[in-house]
Amino acid sequence: MNVIEVEGLSKTFKFYRKPQGLSASLKNLWRRQIEYKEAVKDVSFSIEQGQVVAFLGSNGAGKTTTMKMLSGILHPTQGKIKVLGHTPSEREERFKKRFSILMGQKHQLWPDLPAIDSFTLCQRIYEIPTSLYKQRLARLSEVLSVSHLLDIQVRRLSLGERMKMELIAALLHGPELLFLDEPTIGLDFLSQRAVMRFLQQLVKEDNLTILLTSHNMADISALCERVLVIQNGQLIFDDGIASLQNSLGGLRRIHIESETPLHSDLLRRYGKVINNDIHRAELEVADGAANQVLQQLLNEIMIKDIRVSAPPLEDSLERLYSHQGQVA
Numbered sequence: 001m002n003v004i005e006v007e008g009l010s011k012t013f014k015f016y017r018k019p020q021g022l023s024a025s026l027k028n029l030w031r032r033q034i035e036y037k038e039a040v041k042d043v044s045f046s047i048e049q050g051q052v053v054a055f056l057g058s059n060g061a062g063k064t065t066t067m068k069m070l071s072g073i074l075h076p077t078q079g080k081i082k083v084l085g086h087t088p089s090e091r092e093e094r095f096k097k098r099f100s101i102l103m104g105q106k107h108q109l110w111p112d113l114p115a116i117d118s119f120t121l122c123q124r125i126y127e128i129p130t131s132l133y134k135q136r137l138a139r140l141s142e143v144l145s146v147s148h149l150l151d152i153q154v155r156r157l158s159l160g161e162r163m164k165m166e167l168i169a170a171l172l173h174g175p176e177l178l179f180l181d182e183p184t185i186g187l188d189f190l191s192q193r194a195v196m197r198f199l200q201q202l203v204k205e206d207n208l209t210i211l212l213t214s215h216n217m218a219d220i221s222a223l224c225e226r227v228l229v230i231q232n233g234q235l236i237f238d239d240g241i242a243s244l245q246n247s248l249g250g251l252r253r254i255h256i257e258s259e260t261p262l263h264s265d266l267l268r269r270y271g272k273v274i275n276n277d278i279h280r281a282e283l284e285v286a287d288g289a290a291n292q293v294l295q296q297l298l299n300e301i302m303i304k305d306i307r308v309s310a311p312p313l314e315d316s317l318e319r320l321y322s323h324q325g326q327v328a
C-alpha cells in the first residue's frame with residue numbers, strides 16, 4: 001500500500017525583493033519588484049507503508065518545501081498529492097492525527113513549561129485515551145532515557161534532551177507516518193546515535209513510514225533503505241542506497257593495514273590513494289578490479305588487515321550533484 005503518492009508536484013514562491021538603499025526602498029513603496037522562485041518542479045514519486053526513505057539534496061534544493069506540501073503546511077502550485085489517502089492541503093483533522101512532522105531547526109514545545117505539561121496538552125489535542133498515553137509516554141521516555149527530566153522546564157534542558165522531548169511529542173499520538181527534517185541537527189554524537197537507534201526500533205516494531213532529510217550521512221546509512229535526491233527543485237535520483245553508491249562508475253575502497261610502512265608510489269600502481277598514514281592506507285579502485293587488486297596487495301605487502309567497502313555516501317552524492325552541474 002502506498003502511503004505517499006506524488007505526481008507532477010510543483011511549487012513556485014512569489015515574493016518581493018527589497019532593494020538596498022533608502023531612495024530605492026522609497027521607490028519600491030509604489031512599485032514593488034515581484035520575483036518568482038520555482039522551488040519544486042514537476043516531482044513524482046510514491047512511498048510504500050513501512051519504508052524509510054532519505055530525502056537528500058544540497059542547500060535550497062527543495063526538500064523542506066516538498067515536506068511542507070506533503071504535510072499540508074504549504075499548498076502546491078501544481079500537481080497531485082495523496083498522503084495516507086488524504087489531500088494534505090485540505091488539512092482534515094483525521095489526517096493530522098495520522099502523521100507527525102519534526103523539524104530539527106524549529107522547536108514546537110513551549111520553552112517555559114516542563115515537557116510533561118506539553119505532553120498532557122498533546123494528549124488532549126489528539127484525544128489519546130489516558131491508559132494508552134501513559135503507556136506510550138513511559139515507553140518513549142524510557143527508551144530515550146529522559147524519564148527523569150519530564151518535569152524540568154524545557155528551556156533548561158540541553159539541545160539533545162530537548163530534541164528527544166520533541167520526538168516524544170511527535171510520537172505520542174502514534175502516527176503512521178513521520179516527516180523528519182534534520183532531526184539530529186546540533187546533537188552530539190551519542191545523542192544522534194540514540195535517536196537513530198530509537199527510530200530503527202520504531203520502524204521495526206510499529207511499521208512506521210519515515211521520510212527523512214538530513215545532511216548527516218551516518219543518519220541516512222543507519223536508517224534508510226531508499227534515497228530520493230532533489231536538486232534545483234527536480235528529482236534526479238530515486239533508488240536504493242547501494243545503487244546510489246554504484247550509480248556513477250561503481251567504485252570500491254580498499255582499506256589496508258600493514259606490518260611494514262606503505263609507500264604511496266607502490267599503492268598508486270593499484271588505484272587512487274585516498275590517504276596513506278605509514279601503516280594504514282585507503283585506495284579507490286574500479287569495482288571490477290577490486291578482487292584482482294586485493295590479491296596483488298596480499299602478494300606484495302605484509303598485510304595485517306584488509307577490507308573492501310563502498311565509497312562514502314558523501315562522495316556518491318557529490319558526484320551526482322556535479323553530474324547535474326551543481327556541486328553542493
Ligand SMILES: Nc1ncnc2c1ncn2[C@@H]1O[C@H](COP(=O)(O)OP(=O)(O)OP(=O)(O)O)[C@@H](O)[C@H]1O
Binds near residue numbers: 014037038039060065
Ligand atoms: N517562502 C519562500 N519565499 C521565497 N522563496 C522561498 C521560500 N521558501 C523557500 N524558498 C526558496 O526555495 C528554495 C528551496 O528551499 P527549501 O527550504 O525547500 O530548501 P531545502 O532543500 O530544504 O534546503 P536546506 O537543506 O538548506 O534546508 C530555496 O531557494 C529557498 O530560498
